[in-house]
Amino acid sequence: MAFDAVIDVQNVSKSFGGLAAVRNCSLRVERGSITGLIGPNGAGKSTLFNLVAGNIVPDSGRIVFDGRDVTGLAPYALFGRGMLRTFQIAHEFSNMTAMENLMVVADRQPGETLVSNWVAPGLVRKRDHEVKQQAADVIDFLKLAHVKNELAGNLSGGQKKLLELGRTMMVDAKVVLLDEVAAGVNRTLLQDLAANIERMNRELGYSFFVIEHDMDLIGRLCDPVIVMAQGEVIAEGPMAEIRANPAIIEAYFGSPVAVTL
Ligand SMILES: Nc1ncnc2c1ncn2[C@@H]1O[C@H](COP(=O)(O)OP(=O)(O)O)[C@@H](O)[C@H]1O
């Protein structure tokens, strides 16, 4: 299996001014995995995600996605190939219902071009129907049917997170990047969110790459877990091993001794 990594980051570096935010990082997200990325604040996790998702271009190194070199490709191009990341539901979407928030994400909506409306109204109606059915399926999968016609702005914090996750299910995703998706979500809803990520992984075959501060959540969801500190990957393995590694504890809690492994 030559391409068993869905994301393969090879010797990637990125500096901002004089600051090396990501230093010669290499890591892989295996297809079908839920891979965690942890590390203290300022470790370079979000920068690494931005590099992978095409929001910023590396100074050096390569990013391979699904077997192809995608270094320097823009986010929309990567999105089109199935690299998705969640975003908080933007202000303008809060006045749309939960269902509508899903339906606007669907790709290839011929109803959106005037020409196709005029040329093939039947096709547009058929596609609209498909998108609506898909949105209803996602709503059911996430157990949000009771709020499907609520305005997104009126949903609870946890329900909004589920809806964000649902938006990634409206397109053909190969990997979903989650950057601190659980921040500010209460314990109960966190369990729902985690359960849905697990179901999307096991039942629907999604791969995930997850940045998270909640170590219990990481421990439950992710294998392997990759640790970054000061712009570098310092360890990788199952959470139980990571937790038992003194160098990682140093990286988290600060120590005058430089962290090396
Ligand atoms: N756009 C930017 N411009 C300048 N410095 C940045 C930028 N983005 C991140 N940094 C710096 O890069 C380092 C890594 O940040 P970040 O990737 O956000 O870390 P993490 O997500 O692990 O907390 C930090 O020192 C941060 O201040």
Ligand SMILES: [Mg+2]
């Ligand atoms: Mg961050």
